[in-house]
Amino acid sequence: MPLTAYDLTGRTALITGAASGIGRATALLLAEAGASVHCADLDAQGAEQTAEESRKSGGRARSHALDVSDRTQVAAVVEESVRADGRLDIMATIAGVMHRSTVLDTSDADLDRVLAVNFKGVLYGCQEAARAMIAQGNGGSIVTMTSGVIDTGAPELLCYGVAKAAVYQLTKTLATEVGRHDIRVNAVAPGWIRTPMTDRHVDDAQGSGQQRMARLSPLGRVGEAEDVAHAVLHLASDASAFTTGQLLRPNGGVHMPW
Ligand code: NAP
Numbered sequence: 001m002p003l004t005a006y007d008l009t010g011r012t013a014l015i016t017g018a019a020s021g022i023g024r025a026t027a028l029l030l031a032e033a034g035a036s037v038h039c040a041d042l043d044a045q046g047a048e049q050t051a052e053e054s055r056k057s058g059g060r061a062r063s064h065a066l067d068v069s070d071r072t073q074v075a076a077v078v079e080e081s082v083r084a085d086g087r088l089d090i091m092a093t094i095a096g097v098m099h100r101s102t103v104l105d106t107s108d109a110d111l112d113r114v115l116a117v118n119f120k121g122v123l124y125g126c127q128e129a130a131r132a133m134i135a136q137g138n139g140g141s142i143v144t145m146t147s148g149v150i151d152t153g154a155p156e157l158l159c160y161g162v163a164k165a166a167v168y169q170l171t172k173t174l175a176t177e178v179g180r181h182d183i184r185v186n187a188v189a190p191g192w193i194r195t196p197m198t199d200r201h202v203d204d205a206q207g208s209g210q211q212r213m214a215r216l217s218p219l220g221r222v223g224e225a226e227d228v229a230h231a232v233l234h235l236a237s238d239a240s241a242f243t244t245g246q247l248l249r250p251n252g253g254v255h256m257p258w
Helices: 021-032 044-056 071-085 108-136 158-181 209-216 225-236
Strands: 012-016 036-041 060-065 090-093 140-145 183-188
Touching (some): 012 021, 012 071, 012 108, 021 036, 021 044, 021 090, 021 225, 036 044, 036 071, 044 060, 060 071, 090 108, 108 158, 108 183, 140 225, 183 225
16 A cells, blocks of 8 residues: 555546556556556557556556557547546556767758657647646646756757757746646656667677766666666656656756756
8 A cells, every 4th residue: 555645546547658668667667556557559459458467456547559659540549548547647658769860960850850759749738738737726736857968968869868858948937837837847867777769779890888877876786777767657646746847856866966
């Protein structure tokens, strides 16, 4: 039984990117905390696998096929979630893509593709969720997924970093605009987390990215998807009732901005 402040019984959560990595771990954890979870992903089969895993553990979960870069699809999935449960309390915009290219090699197409998923996809999710939450009048919590890259510079991550910095700006701006509806908006900026996304971007020339990032952390390890899911749970739940417009950094102490 979760601590009362972390108990999400009776709440509905929509999680994008729920087929894999951080989104999957978040969907499973929020369901374990009692929420009815809607698992949405471009990978519809993966989203259904997450939902099924949750149901097998006693959770309430459904899945949705969703391309977050398509506003119409985002609006439809928010509407379906509200129709199914009569409410939407938590929106976690976790879907994202990684892209690597140097500044000099970055094309318009690269920039457009990454911004479409990693920024516009989050914007659409925030807009549609906030509209639904305002209409129902019960407040809510929106959690966006940015990245530790916004605290630093990193080679070949221009498109990704620009999109993630924009997500942080969106988070703060929206928090100032919807707070009067008791809707909180916060961002999570993970460090290096072991997921299929980072597994695909191993830098052999300097040792694996995972080993290098583990050495940089005072905790001596890279993160797991569950480490980030717990940060999302905190921001989604009443445990963070007085927290809005903030950035939580589950990064093993790799970045300590001041
Ligand atoms: P992941 O394992 O690759 O999961 C991302 C999920 O998003 C995948 O299921 C992917 O589906 C889905 N997705 C991609 N494009 C989509 C779209 N247009 N519409 C809907 N779903 C889409 O990656 P992850 O590491 O868990 O990353 C999750 C989030 O955390 C991302 O926003 C990422 O930028 C952020 N993050 C990750 C790290 C890290 O170290 N892992 C660090 C900081 C921030 P497909 O597989 O079919 O593309």
